[in-house]
Amino acid sequence: MTFILDCDGVVWLGETAIPGSPTAVSRLREAGHRVVFLTNNSFPRLAEHVAKFERLGIEVDPSDVLTSPMAAASLLAPGERVMVFGGPGIFEALEQRGVEALEPGAGMNGKSGAVDAVIVGFDRNFDFSRLATAATVVRQGARLVGTNDDATFPSSDGLLPGAGSLLAAVMTAGGKKAEVAGKPYDATRALITERVGHVDWVVGDRPSTDGALAQRLQTHFGLVLTGVTPPDHGPIDPAPDREAPDLAGLVKDLLA
Numbered sequence: 256m257t258f259i260l261d262c263d264g265v266v267w268l269g270e271t272a273i274p275g276s277p278t279a280v281s282r283l284r285e286a287g288h289r290v291v292f293l294t295n296n297s298f299p300r301l302a303e304h305v306a307k308f309e310r311l312g313i314e315v316d317p318s319d320v321l322t323s324p325m326a327a328a329s330l331l332a333p334g335e336r337v338m339v340f341g342g343p344g345i346f347e348a349l350e351q352r353g354v355e356a357l358e359p360g361a362g363m364n365g366k367s368g369a370v371d372a373v374i375v376g377f378d379r380n381f382d383f384s385r386l387a388t389a390a391t392v393v394r395q396g397a398r399l400v401g402t403n404d405d406a407t408f409p410s411s412d413g414l415l416p417g418a419g420s421l422l423a424a425v426m427t428a429g430g431k432k433a434e435v436a437g438k439p440y441d442a443t444r445a446l447i448t449e450r451v452g453h454v455d456w457v458v459g460d461r462p463s464t465d466g467a468l469a470q471r472l473q474t475h476f477g478l479v480l481t482g483v484t485p486p487d488h489g490p491i492d493p494a495p496d497r498e499a500p501d502l503a504g505l506v507k508d509l510l511a
C-alpha cells in the first residue's frame with residue numbers, strides 16, 4: 256500500500272520527533288509499504304526537509320517529499336514574474352518551474368501589471384510594510400496565490416500563526432480571494448496523482464486538511480492526536496477511518 260504522511264504533528268513537533276514515529280515509518284517500509292511525506296510547510300528548501308528527516312532518524316529519498324510550494328508552482332506558468340512573501344522553499348520551487356521569483360517590493364517600477372502574481376507562504380518577517388506591498392501589487396491586478404491556508408501550525412510552544420493567517424491579511428487588504436495550493440486543494444491532489452499515483456492512506460493530525468485531502472483522493476484517512484486535534488475532541492469532519500493516539504499506534508493497528 257501507499258501511505259501519505261503529514262509531517263508537523265505526525266512525524267515531528269518543531270525540531271523533535273514524536274516518540275515512536277521514526278520506528279513506525281520503518282515498520283511500514285519493512286512490511287513492504289511505500290511512505291511519501293507531504294507537508295504544507297512552505298518555508299524550508301527540499302534539502303532542508305531531507306536533512307531534518309535524517310536528523311530525526313528517518314531515511315528519505317528526496318522524491319518522496321512533497322511540499323505546498325511544489326503545488327503552488329504548478330499554478331504558475333514558466334516565464335511569469337512572481338513576488339514572493341515566504342521562505343526559500345518557495346523560491347526553490349518557482350526556480351524549478353522556470354518562474355521568475357521576486358523579493359517583496361522588487362520589480363514594481365510603478366508599472367501596473369509588471370508582476371503576474373503574488374505568492375504568500377509562511378514568513379516570520381511578515382510585517383505591515385510587506386502586507387502593504389503585497390496588497391498594492393494584488394490591487395494592481397496580480398493573481399494572489401497561497402501556498403496553504405492553515406490558520407495555525409503545531410509547535411513545541413503550542414499553536415503558532417500559520418501561512419493562512421498571513422494570507423487572510425493579504426486577501427483582506429488586497430480585496431481579492433486567493434487561489435490556494437496546499438492540502439486539501441486541487442493543486443496538491445494533482446501533484447500527488449502525478450508524482451505518487453494511487454494512495455491507500457492519508458495520515459494526519461488535521462481533519463480540515465489531511466482528512467479533506469483523503470476525501471478528495473477517495474482514500475482512507477488516519478487521524479493521529481499528536482498535533483492540532485486534542486485527545487478530548489468532539490465529532491470529526493470528515494470522520495477518520497482509523498484514529499490512534501499517535502503514528503506508532505496507528506501503524507500497529509494497521510499492520511495487525
Ligand SMILES: [Mg+2]
Nearest residue numbers: 261263264460
Ligand atoms: Mg499536521
